[in-house]
Amino acid sequence: MAKEVKLFGWYGSPVSRRVEFALKLKGVEYEYIEEDLSNKSDLLLKYNPVHKKIPVLVHNGKPIAESLVIIEYIDETWKHNPILPQHPYERALARFWAKFYDDKCQPALWKSIWSKGEEREEAIKEAYEHLNTLENELKDKKFFGGQDIGLVDIAANFIGFWLGLFQEVSGLELLTEEKFPKLYKWSQDYVTHSVIKEKLPSRDRMIAYISARFEASSK
Structure with missing residues (x-):
């Protein structure tokens, strides 16, 4: 209820x-x-x-x-439609990669977007390394959870939707089809998944919000 x-x-x-x-x-x-x-x-x-x-x-x-x-x-x-794998080892791996994203990947992406000068160059280099790690972990799976969305897919949702908006506004190129083809395809599959698509915020509204933040930070 x-x-x-x-x-x-x-x-x-x-x-x-x-x-x-x-x-x-x-x-x-x-x-x-x-x-x-x-x-x-x-x-x-x-x-x-x-x-x-x-x-x-x-x-x-x-x-x-x-x-x-x-x-x-x-x-x-709620046991139906499991988000984490059932096997203890697979569950541990899912937790590991979700934590890797939060502890390593997300901070580097954020710093790449908002820092300047040498700090930004170092952050971009680090972000590339972490994106490459995720690219390799994805292998030939549709989602990190296999054929279905799982914990790691949900954890990495910033890459799936928000990162593209920040790139569009800032001109920064981190996730591209040329650099990370598997991860890029994952992001496309992710945002067009029926459940995810329904719950994403308005693209136009987010672009306006991000643009306003960049404008304010440049003053």
Whole structure:
């Protein structure tokens, strides 16, 4: 029931969308509560007093924070349409690659986008290395989870959708078909997947938001 499951998130947040993708893949009804990140609600601060950030899932009055933790909770609570593999070793590998993305790949991508000068050059070099690692891990699979979307696909959703928008606005080229053909094809398959496509934010709205951020940062 929607009343039993609430999600505190923000429209343009990749980590918030991770949870929405997981809930949608599972077919779980939920109530979505949009947060103003510049003026966070008392409820959000109550439910996530440690990090004070989105996303937060509240199930039967009990809050869970951190997107990857939330996704595992969702997967364990609603058993159908599994997001993580069933075999312990495969589950461990999925956790490893999701953590690799969060700890290594995402920070390098973010720094590539927003830093300048030598720092940016170093960040781009590092980002290429991590993207190449993901390219090699993808092998000949459609998704990191095989034929179906799994934990690593959801974790890497910034690459699937948001990175292309940042590249378009900034002129930076990190993920291209020439450099990373497998990962590029994965990104195309990812954003056209019926469940993911339905829950992606408006492209035009995100382009406007990103453009405004770049304009503000250049002043």
